[in-house]
Amino acid sequence: MKVTELDNITGSLSKPSKMPGYAYGLPAKECKTGKKLQEVKGSTCYNCYAMKGCYVFKVVQAAQYKRLEATKKPLWVKAMAAQILRHKSKYFRWHDSGDIQSLKHLAKIFKVARLTPDVNHWLPTREAWVKPYVSRAPKNLVIRFSMPMVDQAAAESWSHTSTVVSGPGRTCPAPDQNNACGECRACWDPKVKNVAYGKH
Ligand code: SF4
Numbered sequence: 146m147k148v149t150e151l152d153n154i155t156g157s158l159s160k161p162s163k164m165p166g167y168a169y170g171l172p173a174k175e176c177k178t179g180k181k182l183q184e185v186k187g188s189t190c191y192n193c194y195a196m197k198g199c200y201v202f203k204v205v206q207a208a209q210y211k212r213l214e215a216t217k218k219p220l221w222v223k224a225m226a227a228q229i230l231r232h233k234s235k236y237f238r239w240h241d242s243g244d245i246q247s248l249k250h251l252a253k254i255f256k257v258a259r260l261t262p263d264v265n266h267w268l269p270t271r272e273a274w275v276k277p278y279v280s281r282a283p284k285n286l287v288i289r290f291s292m293p294m295v296d297q298a299a300a301e302s303w304s305h306t307s308t309v310v311s312g313p314g315r316t317c318p319a320p321d322q323n324n325a326c327g328e329c330r331a332c333w334d335p336k337v338k339n340v341a342y343g344k345h
């Protein structure tokens with residue numbers, strides 16, 4: 146498939162400046178759980194980063210909604226795998242904004258990961274219904290449950306989690322290295338059970 150055909154099917158991938166690879170952004174307004182948490186003071190979605198700054202530019206919003214529609218297309222799985230391989234990156238982040246929409250959507254992400262076995266995939270989510278399906282995820286996909294509240298302890302029942310801390314305990318080194326991942330790959334690393342981010 147030509148690059149323009151791939152872009153037509155999937156929409157473009159994004160390249161967050163702090164990350165070592167590419168990502169796929171969906172609209173934060175359409176997050177199923179996140180939409181509710183955005184209203185909850187003290188939650189990790191309150192003041193959502195993806196609802197401000199350049200994320201609210203019309204062109205960015207249009208691209209996010211185009212991707213959201215794209216996930217429903219029959220060719221999306223194969224085209225996404227081709228897009229990821231075309232960019233030759235070993236690390237892929239699902240949803241630099243937005244979240245999983247449905248079980249069908251999750252199953253498609255599993256298929257994309259299986260079609261790209263040499264790529265490390267990281268899927269953060271606030272969707273608790275995903276838990277029973279985590280054990281069926283391909284080995285190259287780390288699903289991290291993002292704890293809903295700031296300073297909430299990591300849930301032991303999930304194999305991989307992320308937390309947000311307002312005080313000591315941050316393990317993400319990005320703020321100490323120009324807000325970039327640098328050599329760190331903890332979010333993608335299945336050996337890392339929890340990643341603690343600092344509160345912005
Ligand atoms: S899940 Fe992420 S993108 Fe969605 S509302 Fe929460 S912080 Fe924002």
Ligand code: SF4
Pocket residue numbers: 316317318319325326327329330331332333340
């Ligand atoms: S923990 Fe590491 S990989 Fe994850 S966001 Fe922070 S610097 Fe990047």
